[in-house]
Amino acid sequence: MGGIGKTTLAEVVYMEVRNTFESCCFLQDVREKIEKKGKESVRNEFLSILLKEKEIRIDTPFIRERLNNIRVIVVLDDVNDPEQVDRMGVKDFGDGSKIILTSRDRQVLKNGGATQIHKVEELNPKYSLQLFSITAFKQLNPSVDFLYLSYEFVWLAHGSPLALKILGAKLYSKSIEEWKSEVEKISMHDMLEEMGKDIVDQESKYPEERKRLWNPKDVYQVLNNNKGTVRTEGINFGMYQVDNSQLSPTCFENMSNLRYVKSEVTWSWTEKPPTNGVDIDIVYLPNELRYLEWSYYPFKSLPLNFNPKNLVVLKLQDGNMEQLWNEDFQDLVNLREIDVSFSKKLRKIPNLLGAINLKSLDCSWCESSVEISELPNMLHYLNLSFTRIEKVPDSIEHLETLDLSCCPIAKFSKTPRNLRELRMTECNSLKSLSELPPDLMYLNANDCMSLESVSFTDRTFHSFGGESDLFMVFSNCFSLNQDSIDNIEANAMLNIQSLSEKWASRYYKEFSPDPLPKLICCFLGNKISANRFENHSMNSSLNLKIAPSGRSGSRVLVFAICLVADLTDSGRIEDLEFICEYQLVAASGSDGGFGEYKSELFCEAKHWTNGIFMGDHAYILCGKDMVREDKNYEEASFQFCIKHSTFNEEEYIEVKKCGVDVIYVDAERCTITDVMRCDKSNHNFNSQEDANTEEPHHHSATETSTRRSKRHRITETRTRRSNRHRVTGDWNLEIHLLLYYI
Secondary structure: OOOOOHHHHHHHHHHHHHHHOOEEEEEOOHHHHHHHHOHHHHHHHHHHHHHOOOOOOOOOOOHHHHHHOOOEEEEEOOOOOHHHHHHOOHHHOOOOOEEEEOOOOHHHHHHOOOOOOOOOOOOOHHHHHHHHHHHHOOOOOOOHHHHHHHHHHHHHHOOOHHHHHHHHHHHOOOOHHHHHHHHHHOOOOOHHHHHHHHHHHHOOOOHHHOOEEOOHHHHHHHHHOOOOOOOOOEEEEEHHHOOHHHOOOOOOOOOOOOOEEEEEOOOOOOOOOOOOOOOOOOOOOOOOOOEEEEOOOOOOOOOOOOOHHHOOEEEOOOOOOOOOOOOOOOOOOOOOEEEOOOOOOOOEEOOOOOOOOOOEEEOOOOOOOOEEOOOOOOOOEEEOOOOOOOOOOOOOOOOOEEEOOOOOOOEOOOOOOOOOEEEOOOOOOOOEEEEEOOOOOEEEOOOOOOOOEEEEOOOOOOOOOOOOOEEEEEOOOOOOOHHHHHHHHHHHHHHHHHHHHHHHHHHHHOOOOOOOOOEEEEEEOOOOOOOOOOEEEOOOEEEEEOOOOOOOOOEEEEEEEEEEEEOOOOOOHHHEEEEEEEEEEEOOOOOOOEEEEEEEEEOOHHHOOOOOOOOEEEEEEEOHHHEEEOOOEEEEEEEEEEEEEOOOOEEEEOOOEEEEEEEEEEOOOOEEOOOOOOOHHHOOOOOOOOOOOOOOOOOOHHHHHHHHHOOOOOOOOOHHHOOOOOOOHHHHHHHHHHHHHO
16 A cells, blocks of 8 residues: 555664665665666666765676675665566675565565565554644644544545645645535545556456556457457557567557557566567558557567558667668658667668658667668767767768767768767777867767877857866877867867856856856876966976956956876776865955865766776866856965775875966956967967976887777666657657657
């Protein structure tokens, strides 16, 4: 029973003893979280909390050994399937660990391995009335005039504490007439959902005569025996109880009004994944289909006679298809999303020019795919990672997110002008990235070892939006020429300059620099440009002078920093924390005095690179903690370090060189002042002044290859799906409405 107090009791026990364990986690609403986020995402979140490390997955190396070495207490709240318990990795917890489960189904607890089961009883009438009175009257007993009605609501609540509190709060300070009206329309916790399923089940005792099928047993009976009828409009079920390989090619033949099919295959990580090949073609799918999601789709293609004119969403992850449809078929006007990821037999992506409203296409890990035909120019998201595709069509001018990781692509013929995210990790054939667009916020070219040249479009008339982080990584790009490194540096500094004005404006309008984006740029090398960082040092600290304002108004100081460090074998960039401690000293006699500050910059989980650094790299960094109001400061001192954190260890990495550039922003006009910067490219800097003489890289090509062979490779995880939906909200709304109305 929902709302009986299971969660509350579990939370009391958990809070009482959690400090006696090495790690703890209270995972509330497991059932709901899995329905919304998916099993993989919830499990990864759960393990990350326990191990106190971002982006943990069950297949992360040594994960089970690490779990086995800690004593934990966890609460898995509202579990409705014993398989959910197994998937959380509880069998790997260390000795003395405690797992508390709450569920509405006693059998789930038994099957989930519970050694002790406690049934939470309903409140008796006496305590029910007291709880109801406390929320409805703010006293222990009801008013005399409301006594009879109070007993009615207590009876309706059936001893559920949650229902009693919701009812009492809703009726507080209401009149008797309003109480009487509420009796007529009251609904209990979860009642609408259960009533909906009951109504569907009551349509007929025969599943094939119902409009919607959600019970796996009913689905199995209808599909395996070809009992579908024109009454069936929607099917939603998990395939763990229905064998994909036993489905008949004609299983949907009589369901001409079927609009919605969602079939997810669920299996424990301790089991083998289900098979998905029957090497036959499906005979029929109804043309009324709007939504088709079928994990481990077992057939070789979609039916030849299927007309997807009404189809809005097509998801066939891990499918057995060799092709989707014939090339001459173009009636795809309503299609918004296609996901055929991990369909390893799919050879070619068909011509999609007819899908004029398509926003998202995911073909990642389609290992047999070598060709992609024309795409509609309104496409926003495209994922071709881990395919054999060598060329991207030109018709993607509105693309916002592109993932080509581990593709044999050599260069772009044309970079989409609206591109905001580009992932190119381990593109070993890539030699050139030219004319990168000004709105590009995320670029990951980690381990593109053949990449020689990088250039950006002219940004003379463009101002950076500054609403999200800017993240550009060119780690282990050993072939980059000096002009390209100069372009990368110049682009980073131009972004910081553009951001500075916006930061200064928001600093005063919001009385705080939060929330502000950060900028992280990384590339191979051991040189700090004196052109861009006048203040530089051959170690991890430096002092500098602050230029006098020369104006009566206030101004803001923005500090851009550059660090050089050898992070070989230090882990991924998201394991690193760049720490800057700095002091600002005001002129004597001014109100500024002395200020001590600390900035900690780190990468979010979405910036996952899977890369291991090799040799010296330079990092250009700037963030919200590097923005300060100028209180007549005249000197500044800086100390830098890099912290590498893992589950239970911390180590500090030496910063070999550092540089700081001060950007002065007129806070009143929010424009960069004359003293801030002149075009340093026109100055002749003596090469002797630049103490950062380029040193040779320490890795030969053979050594590099050997080191790379030992690296942990990306495994076939499903986490790549979590960040892919960067499309606009309009078509998502249409899908939600579609699901509601069918």
